[in-house]
Amino acid sequence: MLPESWLEPEKNNAPLIPQLTLDCIILGFHNNQLRVLLLRWKNTQEWSLPGGPIRQNESVNAAAQRILQERTGLDDIFLQQFHVFGEVERYSRAEIQEKLKLIFDPELWYERAVSIGYYALVDYSRVNPTPDAYTDECQWWDIREIPFLLFDHNHIIQVALQALRNQLSWQPIGYNLLPHEFTLPELQKLYETILDRKLDPRNFQRKLLGLGILERLPIRRKGGAHKSPYLYRFDKAKYEAGLKEGNLFFI
């Protein structure tokens, strides 16, 4: 499953919890696309999610923050556990050995690992994608165009998206994925991507503005093809009160 010495050698001085790992779905929003950060394994064309093991002396959440910091350069990331992947055989071990045979000895891998899934919502513009010790490249992918991934990582992304859909009304998803200022069409596009369906623009705007959590700025977005829509930002206090009450459900 995962090499026992997953961490970079110079940092690998704390023992690890055996057979337990985490996987991170790091999401950003850019050019009206929901994007996920993927890693390409050394000397292969094989991609997977960022992840890794948990040290005996760190909490599971701290391990997730550490891995996110290493991959993005950010240390104030909005982060949420969403599911534990605990099947006995999560994927074909033989297939992974074949695909990654040049990289390391399969005998170093646990027969089985349980993985805790986290999603992270980041400000795309602030991320500095950085590969780990086993990978050559760290890159954003449009969520609608991700390739066939190693392990069970395509499945993990699908489960993360379902969690995002379920949590749209009680987690600060828009707040964390969008830049500080945005247009209503941009916010609608984000909702449509997460929900995987089209929304009626007039209904969307009417219901959304009815929540009273957005503040319209006296500025318009320039350079659009047809219109110059107003910029908005979240009224943070009202947004957080709405999330706490759980009454931001409007779609």
Place this chain on the structure above:
Amino acid sequence: MLPESWLEPEKNNAPLIPQLTLDCIILGFHNNQLRVLLLRWKNTQEWSLPGGPIRQNESVNAAAQRILQERTGLDDIFLQQFHVFGEVERYSRAEIQEKLKLIFDPELWYERAVSIGYYALVDYSRVNPTPDAYTDECQWWDIREIPFLLFDHNHIIQVALQALRNQLSWQPIGYNLLPHEFTLPELQKLYETILDRKLDPRNFQRKLLGLGILERLPIRRKGGAHKSPYLYRFDKAKYEAGLKEGNLFFI
């Protein structure tokens, strides 16, 4: 944390995943009370949640189903992961050793275990509470009157209740906790208990009936103090469609 030989000896023939356990919040609704199933440890007055380790040859979900079956006698339980408890030191080990010293050798316990929290929603009337190998008694407790529990189990219950609150509109919580037929005041009481606040009866009934997921039966509940309210049941097809769409939010 947890004994390596947690399972009953005669069943303990499959190796366990080290340092990983699960805890189950088993909830039932009876006499207008939300109740949770707790275990009393042998020859003590100490209570905790049901739980246990995961075998190398079973999935995490299968382990949860097995533990629930052992404690309740039921094998068709609605079950949901809700959080991973992954702190390095989840509770005072010295305190546990002191409280449970007559029961087993602390050297058999892992220094640290990560616990996966599940909540289970059961039909109260069908449960046959059954202690495990380390406990004398398995009993329902009103969620508002639970005692000080061993380990971090009071905390785990609080986190489970918060998850239930967040998930009221997209998990079949009422459907699984209530008997087949129920009155609107009973359903309101369940919502009030989970949300931990009073709801206006007229608003509650108007909004709830507006969802179109309840079917009124031509029968009234007899024996009430003042009124004889009608019995209702869920229209399962409409309820499931509503859950899938995520549009059962009305509180």
